[in-house]
Amino acid sequence: xxxxxxxxxxxxxxxxxxxxxxxxxxxxxxxxxxxxxxxxxxxxxxxxxxxxxxxxxxxxxxxxxxxxxxxxxxxxxxxxxxxxxxxxxxxxxxxxxxxxxxxxxxxxxxxxxxxxxxxxxxxxxxxxxxxxxxxxxxxxxxxxxxxxxxxxxxxxxxxxxxxxxxxxxxxxxxxxxxxxxxxxxxxxxxxxxxxxxxxxxxxxxxxxxxxxxxxxxxxxxxxxxxxxxxxxxxxxxxxxxxxxxxxxxxxxxxxxx
Amino acid sequence: xxxxxxxxxxxxxxxxxxxxxxxxxxxxxxxxxxxxxxxxxxxxxxxxxxxxxxxxxxxxxxxxxxxxxxxxxxxxxxxxxxxxxxxxxxxxxxxxxxxxxxxxxxxxxxxxxxxxxxxxxxxxxxxxxxxxxxxxxxxxxxxxxxxxxxxxxxxxxxxxxxxxxxxxxxxxxxxxxxxxxxxxxxxxxxxxxxxxxxxxxxxxxxxxxxxxxxxxxxxxxxxxxxxxxxxxxx
Numbered sequence: 356x357x358x359x360x361x362x363x364x365x366x367x368x369x370x371x372x373x374x375x376x377x378x379x380x381x382x383x384x385x386x387x388x389x390x391x392x393x394x395x396x397x398x399x400x401x402x403x404x405x406x407x408x409x410x411x412x413x414x415x416x417x418x419x420x421x422x423x424x425x426x427x428x429x430x431x432x433x434x435x436x437x438x439x440x441x442x443x444x445x446x447x448x449x450x451x452x453x454x455x456x457x458x459x460x461x462x463x464x465x466x467x468x469x470x471x472x473x474x475x476x477x478x479x480x481x482x483x484x485x486x487x488x489x490x491x492x493x494x495x496x497x498x499x500x501x502x503x504x505x506x507x508x509x510x511x512x513x514x515x516x517x518x519x520x521x522x523x524x525x526x527x528x529x530x531x532x533x534x535x536x537x538x539x540x541x542x543x544x545x546x547x548x549x550x551x552x553x554x555x556x557x558x559x560x561x562x563x564x565x566x567x568x569x570x571x572x573x574x575x576x577x578x579x580x581x582x583x584x585x586x587x588x589x590x591x592x593x594x595x596x597x598x599x600x601x602x603x604x605x606x607x608x609x610x611x612x
Numbered sequence: 613x614x615x616x617x618x619x620x621x622x623x624x625x626x627x628x629x630x631x632x633x634x635x636x637x638x639x640x641x642x643x644x645x646x647x648x649x650x651x652x653x654x655x656x657x658x659x660x661x662x663x664x665x666x667x668x669x670x671x672x673x674x675x676x677x678x679x680x681x682x683x684x685x686x687x688x689x690x691x692x693x694x695x696x697x698x699x700x701x702x703x704x705x706x707x708x709x710x711x712x713x714x715x716x717x718x719x720x721x722x723x724x725x726x727x728x729x730x731x732x733x734x735x736x737x738x739x740x741x742x743x744x745x746x747x748x749x750x751x752x753x754x755x756x757x758x759x760x761x762x763x764x765x766x767x768x769x770x771x772x773x774x775x776x777x778x779x780x781x782x783x784x785x786x787x788x789x790x791x792x793x794x795x796x797x798x799x800x801x802x803x804x805x806x807x808x809x810x811x812x813x814x815x816x817x818x819x820x821x822x823x824x825x826x827x828x829x830x831x832x833x834x835x836x837x838x839x840x841x842x843x844x845x846x
Contacts, residue, residue: 504691504693504695505696505697507660507691508689508691508695508707509707509711510660510684511658511660511684511688511689511691512684512685512688512707512708512711512758513680513684513685513708513711513712513758514712515681519711522697598662598680599659599680599681600659600660600661600662
């Protein structure tokens with residue numbers, strides 16, 4: 356695809372922009388920002404990836420992965436407002452998920468140690484971990500606010516914080532994982548996954564594309580479960596103090612809400 | 613004999629230097645205007661909150677030195693909205709046991725429900741199908757599972773109809789007599805407080821204005837209490 360063809364494809368931005376203007380949806384600014392950001396970010400990443408692939412250096416590869424983890428953490432911490440220490444919990448989760456999945460894939464020889472393989476797959480793992488953590492934190496905070504009376508009720512009977520919050524925690528983990536599991540059930544029937552489509556468009560053998568896509572699907576399932584469970588089990592103790600009292604979510608100034 | 617004693621208890625902007633006591637085996641009601649700190653006081657008694665300064669004593673022992681899980685099993689609490697977990701009546705009755713991996717015998721669950729006049733109800737009935745009054749009764753019966761020495765009641769009749777309110781009042785008085793349990797009861801209804809109380813605590817803006825035999829509410833020479841009784845602005 357050339358730059359001229361890319362510019363032509365902007366017609367697909369003009370359509371939603373026109374609809375937003377016509378229906379006064381108030382989304383015009385966001386659509387423009389999203390378009391400009393995606394063009395700039397992807398072009399930059401394209402140049403960086405070309406450089407990293409050509410250099411074939413493990414250091415650049417590692418830096419690239421760290422950059423992705425940093426950006427993902429930055430994106431998630433806003434959703435973790437109200438849970439003290441959420442930044443390091445998310446960082447630890449992202450690093451653990453990336454290390455575990457990449458370690459297994461490289462260690463078992465599923466993929467070769469090449470930047471062309473490691474970086475895109477890491478991107479998908481980290482990106483999925485980010486989305487799952489966001490989903491989980493949203494749901495978990497809702498559950499905690501909705502169930503605060505039941506949490507205090509269980510504490511009042513002598514239950515520990517873990518027992519008191521177990522229902523909310525499991526419900527949030529389950530809810531955040533459902534989209535991943537459901538999407539996998541219809542994979543290939545309703546939609547062709549992005550990576551597989553990309554490989555096929557790029558000229559790869561469809562069966563090879565399917566095999567890589569299956570690998571990614573299994574990875575995403577692992578990523579989803581580890582992300583939600585890790586963030587959840589690290590976050591819930593921060594909602595209680597040492598006297599087994601429910602502190603709840605805190606606002607930015609540290610006051611309980 | 614005093615079972616619980618507050619000594620100079622303060623908590624944030626809510627409680628200020630509260631000093632007072634509760635007699636064993638009596639029904640004490642908390643009365644006072646909204647925002648007086650009644651629920652905060654109640655939560656301090658079973659360790660759901662702790663004082664910033666001062667101390668609370670249970671049977672002469674500072675509650676800070678009592679294992680909090682043991683304390684909470686000895687001091688049961690029924691909340692204003694009667695919170696329930698999803699499931700059946702039995703699931704809710706079993707909750708105080710289930711959190712320790714134990715099981716409440718179904719016969720005992722039925723017996724406790726009988727004591728709160730819910731003998732006709734099925735243990736397997738979904739909790740969501742119960743009326744407000746029935747839920748309040750289940751909440752009270754559930755607090756009795758641990759055989760507490762003290763029962764804390766936070767406005768348990770606030771959203772119920774008059775007939776149900778009277779039934780629950782009679783129930784609590786009877787339970788107090790049958791089990792010898794000490795009852796500490798928050799109510800916004802002064803007539804209810806007069807009907808059920810042996811003792812009273814009158815709080816305003818986090819300060820304990822007066823406590824003792826419930827007769828003080830109508831006999832006190834403190835103008836503030838008089839204004840509260842007449843329903844005037846404090």
